[in-house]
Amino acid sequence: MVSLVAEMRQFLTQLAAEPLAPFLALWPEAGTVDRQLMPNSLPVLRWLPQTVGLASEEARGLVRRLVETAVFLTWGQTYTVSDFGADFLANYGWTELIGLRGPVASKQLACGFLLLGPGIEYPLHWHEAEEVYVALTGNGRWRRGDEGWQVRPAGSVIYHAPWQPHAMQTTTEPLLALYLWRGGNLVQKSEVAK
């Protein structure tokens, strides 16, 4: 798990993307795991092996490492059926590696992976934390604020300001992305349109 976190850092550093700099500055020195968590599984993980072949060349090693490590990780869902429905929950999940809940402790940074199955929409939502996503697979559709839907290729770095509404859609392929949060409540349940 520590090696997965090290590989995440190396991948993000090599991207050398300007929006990532303040997040990487908060990266904890993780020599060991701070929290021992119970591994679990989620239905969405049935899509994870496929993401290796969909990943950008730069991300493929990291995604392969995630696939190998997934069984040892704790996967979560912020929403319930009453938020976005049962189909969404069967095709959505995340695992936090760094943060208030993850195996590597940080009070300033949260970082993990988001996985979405094909053919779903993660509706508009917003939160206090500033956020960067790095799409590890392509063909996902992303929406930010008043901007229209945009297909973002693998490797895209997508910045969301605090409280800026954002949404994602998948078509025929699953979507895997790295997320980073800083500032505000790092375990906030996003607000969604009523």
Ligand SMILES: [Fe+2]
């Ligand atoms: Fe977000």
